[in-house]
Amino acid sequence: MHRQEKILLAVLPKNIAFEVKKDMQDTHEERMFHKIYIRKYEDISILFADICGFTNLASEYNPKDLVLMLNELFARFDKVASIHQCMRIKILGDCYYCVCGVPEYQKNHAINTVEMGRDMIEAIRLVREMTLVNVNMRVGIHTGKAHCGVLGLKKWQFDVWSNDVTLANQMESGGLPGRVHITDATRRYLNGAYILEEGNGASRSKFLEKEKIKTWLVVDRSPDYDIVSQETANHPMTIPWKSTRGISKQERLTGMSTRTRGASTRNGLSEEEVLVENVDSHLRQGIQAIHQENWKSMYCQNWSLKYKQVRVENKFVRMKYKDIPFQVTLYVAIVAICIGIKFGLMNLMVFSFIPQAFILLTSIMIFILTRLLMSLIYFSSFIVLITVKLVAIDKYDTLFSVYANFCVLSCLTLLLVVFSTRRSELISRYDFIWKLQALDEQLQMKRKHEQNRSVLENILPSHVAKHFVEDATSVSKLYHESRDNACIMFATLTAFDKFYIECDGNNEGVECLRLLNEIISDFDQILDRDEFRKIEKIKTISTTYMVASGLAGEECADNSHVEAIALFARELLLKLESINMHSFNDFNLRIGINVGPVVAGVIGSDKPHYDIWGNSVNVASRMDSGGVAGRIQVTEEVKSILEPLGYQFECRGQINVKGKGMMTTFFLLPPDDCQCELYK
Template sequence: MVRPHWVASVVVSLLVSVSSVGALAFTQSREYNVHYVKVSLATTATMCAASLSVFLLLIGEQSDSAVYIFSVGAFSLCILVLMITYALVPMPLYIVVAICFSYSIVFEILSAVLIPTLTATVVAVRALLQLCVHLVGLHTRVMTEIGMRNTFFKVGQSLMVRRDLEVEKQLKEKMIHSVMPPKVADWLMATTTEEDDDSATPLEQRKPSTSPRPSQMIFRPFNMHRIENVSILFADIVGFTKMSSNKSAEQLVGLLNDLFGRFDYLCAKLGCEKISTLGDCYYCVSGCPEPRPDHARCCVEMGLGMIRAIGEFDEDTDESVNMRVGVHTGTVLCGIVGTKRFKFDVWSNDVSYANKMESTGKPGRVHISEVTHGFLVDHYHMEEGLPDLNRKTYFIRGRKVAQQMSSRHSWPHTIGSAETGKTIDTRKISCPSNQPGDIEEEEVAPMLPPAHRHSSLSTLNSSRKDSGIRSRQSSMQDTMLPQAKALRFNNNVPVYVSMWEVNIIKLLDMPTPLYAQRASGYCSSYTSVADTGRSSGSSLRGYSIFVDPALMLNESLSRLRHLRKQSDLQMIRCIQQDACTTDYFIRPPVNPVTLFFHDEQMERNYRHRLHHRDLAPTMASASFTTYFDIFVALGFYLAIMFACFVLFDTPLSWLLFCLFATCTHLCIFMLCIREILATRGHWVADCLAQIYRYCTEWYPWHVVGLVLVSLPIGSIFSNFTCAGVLSTPERTNAFCYVVFVSLLHFSNFTQLNFWLRSMLATCAGVVLALLVGLPACPCPLKDPARNVTQPMVISEHGVELPGVSFHRDSYSCNQSAIYEIVLHVVLNTVLVWLLNREFEISYRLSFHGSAMAARDEQRIQAMKNQADWLLHNIIPRHVAEQLKNTSKYSENHRDAGIIFASIVNFHEMYDESYEGGKEFLRVLNELVGDFDELLSKPVFRNVTKIKTIGSTFMAASGLNPKLRRENPHPFTHLYELMDFALTMQQVIENFNQNLLEFNFVIRIGYCYGDVTAGVIGTTKLYYDIWGDAVNIASRMDSYGVPGRIQVPEHCLQVLQEMYVFEPRGSMYIKGKDNMNVHLLVRKKDKVLYRILPSTHRTSLPATAAAEDKEKTPAAAQEPLEEQQQPQESTSVSCEKEEEEVPL
């Protein structure tokens, strides 16, 4: 016969099942993301109502055994509902806590009212056990939330960093390729770092990998290739010296930058590779490093385009300069020499001959060699020139195929306005032509629109004193960043907005924040607020007086909150756009059975860093998780121990176990307290730290954790006796209460392997079933029909229960009661298995996300360091920092020192009959590398390498204002530069000892004076210095004595305090007439720099303080026109027909 309550139970179960299936199906719809809280509330309410509805079964129930069985089953069901709500229902924490506590209160009230066998003591103990369930549930919920959110954040951060990494890589490649060809750049970057993934060394500690790393290496890494059929073009500005006679150095730098920018534009369009500029000499190649069949035609078209371009330049500037172009075709050696301030260059006798073709040419004509003539296939009208060494030469008169002439093209430069401070971009981007027959006249002779005539010098002619070289955007902005226009920011920014907030706003406008960051770092694609204020004629400081500070603070905070929200939304969009993210959460990178990581290295790191102390501790850190687990375990154990003490007798076994468990907990607790205090500097290191580190290793921690997680259930089982637990149904119920609650404690310690914790929970459940179900304790009464009525004592503390009548066989030895208990043991154990598995997956995912994000951050930091290292080998660090903020750099330096050091007999060693001359350049690379290593020494920190020109080494000192202010003497940098020159002579002597039957001879020219330093170029940035002192230093080298250091007479007033000189007499110096020069004899012994008081320093004419106050040239300074070694060397030189006019 079917009992009446069964029908109700089946109906309620069906309703709960249907609602659960419906909620599960609704989770697959798009609307669930909007209404998930409502769905969760409805599901939780249904589950709670269904579990509370079981109390209706007690209405009219007369069987005492049924009441006892119901009490245990209802309490177990309450535990399941609470843990499911805490652990699995997606709702805000405050709603979950409110629902769970309300449910517990209602449940205990109904139990106290409808279950007459519950006494006040049992109700109090049940309330305490309910708090234990809430403690475990809250711990589970909080750590799950932290783990999920940390995983989500780390995965999002990893995705954003990974995306930024790709952009960083592209930006780095574009920057590098703007300086050198991709083939050479790839080799160089491959040698600068060992592995990007493992590189996290700070930039200051990194050593250039171009120095010999393994001790067994004889030579430094060397990249030099011999390429045949390469056309070389040299072009020199005729009349530039005359033009520069009435220009300041700043204007000359601007003019060169404008003109060379046009040449760079032609280079990119016509398939040529720019090599370098030497003063006003420009040279490039075609067919190198990537061969192409039309290399000769590319160079000829480049020469014709340069002639047309300089004609337009004359129209724009009202000048009268012209171009003399020479082209020769032959074999070259291309690569990099040196380890600092290096550049892609070419060497060979054919390069020298191309330079000669230029110097023997005619203004306005392209002078080509006979070899180049053979590659042109009758494309041009030519006339023969004067033969050179029995080799014919030709001048290009024009093209044989008439082409349509175009109007003026837009050149790649910007037009600055001093009135508005805005920049108008006039560039029209067009891709380079890589097809042999695609060279058109409009590509060769681009023209500016008539309306823009003379506008290219608007910045130079403006009255601004802080314009630097030119008021232009960084030349790398358009060539390297196709999306640079997205970084431009409205100039109408409130003046109280700080610059870093502007940066954040810019970053949030970009799809990839690091892209904007790197763009602002390398390319300076925006103008600072202060600079904008100056250029628009407004005073930033004066305007900000009228802004209320409180208003500024409130608006700043509101903006920051908005920016933070926008940043979070951007990360969410990044995760949503990544198709692999869903698979990451659905199919985590762990073994589905063992939950070990698929990657063995990741598993080893996980075990090694299980309790790793984070530098910035958070609630998601491993150390916090460990402390939280231990504190929860301690609180849980104390509650269970108190419940056992109140409910049961206290046998000796229980007392001994409690003593052991309490001591264990206290020891672990004290170790944690000590570690927490030690992290805050309140405890010195001692043996306890070693014990803690040992206990938190992988295997010892599993032993410690399993002991801690088993102590509550152990204290319960140690209290088990047949007379004390199974003698009465109340005690049996109480025993089941505490065991069911203690099973939940096995979901604690998520850092332990879930298999071990779950197996221990299963064992505990099996033990409970065996203790209750097996006849270990015989039934005291054999007559199942006999009723027993007697007062019951729950504990020895005098707590009396009212007399009840029950059938002992109907409960203690009743199979239905045992089945009920076993069923709930199984349900609780399955819940523990589920929770343990999900918690460990969540914890491992959090670790994996953190590890991947950290790895990506290390990779991007390594790439940043790599790019910074390369950037600082192109541009000095202090110059690069200024370029980040102002997008321009031009600065005057007073009393800067310059040296030119030439290996005068390198041409005697160089022989192309052996390996094409490659091995001789390897020797030169070693020598220059030795010179470069000197620059890393602290004693030469004021010395900066400028460049190498063939076998000539150029360096300067006093170009860093910050270092000059820190020097103990105003002329410390000049002394360091002279010491550097003396050390170079020692390096040559040591180097010659390793050469067989050959000795290099070095000749050094030294001078100091006022110079202008600047960054020039559009497609390739070059840092260089210009000025009369530079030319004199070059002449001191060219007219010097091999093996000696030569200085002009005016240098003696500074240097003779430290060094001994001998006069050489008066001699003719090109461009300077007769000059008195001196040769260095030696350095004076035991002479120290004289430290002057600060008041005396500021009064000297050559001080760094005065240098900082003046950023623009006070007088015209002549750019370097002859920075090369003697003509008989294989290096490049640009001879001038005109005399240099001193400025």
């Protein structure tokens, strides 16, 4: 339970995770639209960072080693982000982006983000020295506002949307390797903390030129501004990079120097001692509660001891008298046996030479001995006490008669019996309340466990989530698996950038995101069908929907996972056409599919992020980005698998694919009976 909660809160902010779990509990509520989990944040700084020369770096490593290196690098980024109070949003291949000021406002969000960028450039410099590969990092920063939250129904990833986020992304694209590229809006929040120079971003980016964005490059810290003391005031645990010079390059890169991993302790106690202490504490509280009757006024009526809640009283009565039918049955059975024995003995005496008196006396003796053995101690003690008391009273008491004393003694006995039975009833009812509370807590824990599991499986694939929950040490280990014949699909919603407008009429763009949430949620619901159970949603990247199949290994033998992707792509086009008809829009999909080997894994020790890597993934992405709206573009490998199954293709010809050169691609044609206007 605790491990589930820890992983969940590492991926989603606490307020979002709590709201999601609460809504999962209230699934009976009918809604016209899917719930959208988005909040608006003002005065935040957004950082985008991309590894320059990643293709060269990838060529130097096999896929598994590349994932290991990325895991170490991004784990270091996560630790640096924590130091500078930044929140990592997503990892997109070799791109890392984060924000400062979410979910809690940070006064120095701009300075923290610039320091984050400088530390990332230092980290990639260490990679360059260790690998001898010419890699660098391009960092772009912008300050503004954003809508933050999650979209869709599956594989939730915390994300940010706004025009300012788009601008921050373009600042990275128009930046320079090894430099922190900031907008004039960010500069105004730095208060002279850095030495800056003209960035000239418009000369490298058409977007920045079109929007007339003035940019700057960070040169160094300003000697007149004490950034270290400012950081220390905000977070005393900050350790500047210069203080790590004595640490090895490997440790400085990974941020994971050797440390003792002992059992969790509290105040010097071992884990077992802490557990014993907690149990003893609960027992002490329970014993004290027995002697306190405050609970009685909370649950029971003072005189009758009946529970105030009729529902609880009915449960108690049913529990208390549930054995009565059994007891009555047992009593009847015993009486029947006794009667049977009696008649049996009578028949026996008719034909027996044994004197009846002997049998009768024997029966009486057995009965008397049995009764004596059962009640001799209590009965004799009671008789002795009563006799002694009456004799003493008769001999020495001159005020009352024997009859009067007997009445007084009887009344006292009655009061004692009433008090004893009332106390017994009180304890019985108290014990019942404890049992109800224990059952309720157990039910709540089970429900919370199921909620956490459901949310966790909406963040990680079910088999990966199970691996992390069951293995206590797995969170700090790299999880990866190779698949030789995975099928990858990217589908991008076109024209949404023109549709998205931030104005008062649509709540600063929230209503546009609400429609995007509906589209993604409808796509997610298609994945719930049995024919698409082999498909795993990986993530959404802005308006791009990414899925893959064949990640389970055993499902790849007959290539049915490739056909499932093709059918899923067609279903997306049909669904989008229906959405367009009801929302009066003209969105379209640009889809790309490829098949080949991939490495699937989880990177980031503190914030686990599931993704797939490999050349096959890059080619599938290029099939989308270099595709045509309303068409499904596939590689020759996909065509060779689907064509024998009856699918028809149109050869597009050769196109230039980044990292691959010229490639021959094909368009998957719609079936003859297809009525979809979008599917050309």
